[in-house]
Amino acid sequence: MTAVVPDAKATKPNVGGLQWPAGLSVAVLGPVIALVLACVFFATQSEHFLTGANFSLILQQEAVVGVIAIGQTLVILTGGIDLSCGMLMALGGIVMTRFATTLGMPPVFAILCGIAVTSAFGLVNGLLVTRIRLPSFIVTLGTMNIAFAATQLYSGAQTVTDLPPVMTALGDTFSIGGTQFAWGTIVMLAMYGLAWFVLRETAAGRHVYAVGNNPEATRLVGIATQRVLLVVYVVAGALYGVASLLSVSRTGVGDPNAGQTDNLDAITAVVLGGTSLFGGRGVIVGSLVGALVVGVFRNGLTLMGVSSIYQVLVTGVLVILAVTADQLSRRGAR
Template identity: 75%
Template sequence: MDSLKSKLPPLGQLGPFIALVIACAVFGATTERFFSGENFSLILQQVMVVGVIAIGQTLIILTAGIDLSCGMVMALGSIVMTKFAADLGLPAPLAILCGIGVTTLFGLVNGLLVTRIKLPPFIVTLGTYNIAFAITQLYSNAQTVTDVPELMTWLGNTFSVGGSNVAYGTVLMIALYLGAWFWLRETAAGRHVYAVGNNPEATRLVGIPTERVLLGVYALAGVFYGIASLLAVSRTGVGDPNAGQTENLDAITAVVLGGTSLFGGRGVILGSLIGAVVVGVLRNGLTLMGVSSVYQVLITGILVILAVAIDQLSRKGGR
């Protein structure tokens, strides 16, 4: 019995999957349309932007940090790439790279302020959230960019699998998660991320450059926000200056529900994907049941508090 228990994953890793199974069972029993390929495809399309943002957020939270600016940085990236293409006439690939470059720059600035000036990540990213919001509104004149090249919306196209339409953006999201999972699990650089989150001082003493690791994590998170910018454009077909105002909290929710500890050093990045899908399933199922969106937000908030409470209790139990 003890040997079987030792082989099972920790409850923090199984929890998100169990929650997903329970949610699917409940909504499948109460709504006729839930268990359909088209509905599951729709859920994945709805979560792909937040899902990719959550990859960057997971990396930062693994180092015991947090990024409140992620949603607005994503929105700024989408405005930059669409306006560069529509107004400046840049080729779509170059405009996309410029958008990702801007989001990466914001990530780098966040990292420099955290590592060089030793400012708390919460304060730094709260400041850059407002800066990104202001730049987005000023640069776009608070107007939606509609003249978007077809290449920027290609990831929103779908292909048929078993009679269901699957978006190319969904495939990209899953591929990014698998790549990030492999990097964190199988490479020295990925293991350094966990080490910094567990004990930065001990990590520094064994010769790992903790500041360089943190700087790289924030910059890499910026790259993921840029990719999420492209997914947002491909999903909506426009550059929306009002996007990104809730995605930061949605991404944090996905990471926390996915079992990553807010105290750093613990978590599996694939759990963040499950966490994002759990939130998508909850909102989709409650919508099919005709439940008001206010109650959807309420339930999501309760789940976040429960996830953090379980994490805190498990940490105390492990001492």
């Protein structure tokens, strides 16, 4: 039996007879066109938009959501969804900053502890989904609230300040052509490169697609689907921990109120990037493009002096249009 990812124009063989698309770059075409059109429009509205400093700012602003979107993409590719990602990011930030400042732990170990906590939550999500067979929506809705409460209780609802330089190092900048870029941006781009390689070139990555496309067929060809799902949720949790460090580096504090809308922003980026909410179809680079689309719209509307409430409105319209397009494409493929 063969599990095939929908809409693939070309495939290559995989372990166990599974196949994975080699020609899904077309899935990114729509988001890229949207990104280019948005840039052209805002360039006509503000003379400050097409500047190196402004594009650097957009990348810095979207670095946290961009990394969260990698984990969210993995979960959605398997047919699930993770509502807890933003709150886990906030909890990881509080844990690592409090461990470093209050407990006096070496900064590197404190950072690792923060990532370990978010990974542990990912493990809990994965176990509840795979062992008890609870819907991912319900599981992550519950852990989202648990993480929020834990963040507020452990921080005392107070911002953590006076952080060691190691924790804010990724917020430092370097110059390229006279434009300052943050090291956190480089980390985000490197992680997208790694995720692209794993999903495209390894058996583990192809199994993720297969589980999302047809879990029963995947199981019948000998792939441990439950183990794949569990690993996906743990890896996603670890990525939220990395996003915690990027958030702390950018703001210079541990903020207990961070991440409250990042779950929706990450889901929006993934959907705008062409990943199907029904699982099994999408490319990781699309999520990066989707995050940039959201960032460009918000930045452009801000430069135009448009109220932030309309920025939220535009984001909502974009995600509805993206999901509608995905649904229509699925119907057309039947």
